[in-house]
């Protein structure tokens with residue numbers, strides 16, 4: 001499949017605004033782990049090994065709701081929801097993952113869940129996409145964005161939605177205008193994109209369908225500026241990704257068309273390894289993603 005990078009694509013945003021976890025502002029993603037004993041660990045790659053260290057944990061009353069960079073300082077911040085209070089829970093932010101940066105954002109009913117994070121209006125501060133996930137209301141499937149003003153939630157706006165059995169794949173900037181766009185996929189592969197527009201609204205498009213024989217897995221940021229679908233063949237349905245690694249090989253000029261090709265490197269009974277190459281139409285390699293899938 002192919003996407004075209006618009007000629008007016010902006011410079012890439014920091015990792016912390018592109019759905020990655022960057023605790024140090026150094027442009028490197030980390031692996032975040034949490035145990036059922038309220039322990040949190042962060043893994044940073046040193047040499048070729050992940051080295052883990054302990055982070056403060058908010059306690060088991062709190063679920064991790066999302067990670068984004070609310071104040072736009074290049075370091076990821078943590079969002080927590082108290083799930084033990086009746087009907088509504090406190091939503092708190094820990095700036096830079098630190099309890100000393102704790103603040104109450106708002107309260108939210110437990111029928112809402114964060115399903116995507118990103119900079120939905122392109123102002124350099126991370127925003128949260130909440131979705132109504134209980135099948136009991138006209139709001140079911142609808143999404144609301146909490147727009148950050150850096151200090152807290154500056155504005156809450158409804159931004160479309162889709163039936164609950166449509167998967168919200170995430171929020172990534174598909175057209176390079178600096179604002180993340182939302183992508184939903186139906187059970188039979190229809191794609192709906194909610195392209196961010198000025199004034200924090202969106203344009204809702206039927207954007208075709210996932211090619212026959214493929215399953216949309218996630219949104220990935222192949223070029224550092226423009227997102228693309230990451231697809232795997234149907235044989236990978238009902239699997240989980242246990243390992244994923246992307247090597248960026250080179251920048252592709254704006255205006256280029258990108259082509260993603262997924263091929264199996266190894267197909268076993270429980271696990272399979274897929275290599276996805278993203279190339280320009282001229283054949284210049286942009287990235288290679290290696291994924292290990294495990295059958296469930």
Ligand SMILES: [Ca+2]
Nearest residue numbers: 069073075077
């Ligand atoms: Ca931050």
Ligand SMILES: [Ca+2]
Nearest residue numbers: 119121123125
């Ligand atoms: Ca924003």
Ligand SMILES: [Ca+2]
Nearest residue numbers: 173174175179
């Ligand atoms: Ca966009």
